[in-house]
Amino acid sequence: MTRRQLIKSVIAAGVVSFSGPLLPLLAGATHRAMPGTVERLVTLTVNGQKRRVDILPQETLAQTLRGKLGLTGLKVGCDRAECGACTVLVNDVPQYACSILTHSVRDKAILTIEGLTRADGSLHPLQQGILDEQGFQCGYCAPGFIMSTLGHLKTNPDPTRQELARGVSGNLCRCQDYDKILTALLRGAEYMRKG
Structure with missing residues (x-):
């Protein structure tokens, strides 16, 4: 040769x-994805819309929502499931988006802060309550608090102050004005009950 x-x-x-x-x-x-692997091109249901997105096997939901779908209302604070700034609802349950792999939620309904926008441009009752009570200082943690509160109100629509404090206890505020935040969230919950 x-x-x-x-x-x-x-x-x-x-x-x-x-x-x-x-x-x-x-x-x-x-x-078809090989056994033990993750399909890269998936369809997610985000804020009531089907969205096709190419994901990496180790990609978190926060990375996908912010970086690939442009939903920057979700904030990433600690990026290790400690602060709650990235809270979204997954099938109406509050979840930290920084600690969930995107491929694990492809058959579930995901709701972000942007999904609270109403067709007529009016604010969601929780957002209106925060505005009326001037509930946050810097506002970085506000989307996480709102989504956690919304998830809590789905199981307890008329919480006491203490119950709501427990319901949002996974969310941290750098400005540390929790009393004002709780007052604003309770006002928003009141607006929701009135419809």
Whole structure:
């Protein structure tokens, strides 16, 4: 065997081994994720809309919502499930988006702060309560508090101050004006009950 023939055979073997996994796709077979792997192109239901997005296996929901879907109302504070700034509702349950892998919520309804926008442009009752009571100073933690409160109100629509404080206890405020925040959230809950 000549040197040229050896190089050609090595290149040919490489091409065949590389294209082996592609042959079923070229033949018209449908693509399915291999067992133990994660499908990259998924459909998420976010704020009532189906959204197709390409995700990495280790990508968090916060990364997907902010970086790929442009939903920057969600804030990332600690990025390790301690502050609650990234709280969203997943099937009406408050969850830290920084600690959930995106592929794990593809069959669930995700609600972010942007999903509270009303068609007529009016504020959600929780947002109106915060505005009326001037509930936050810097406002960085506000979306997380609002989403946590909304999730709590789905199970307890008329909470006492202490019950609501327990319901949003997973959310931290850098400005530390919790008394004012609770007053504003309770005002918003009152507006929700009045409809």
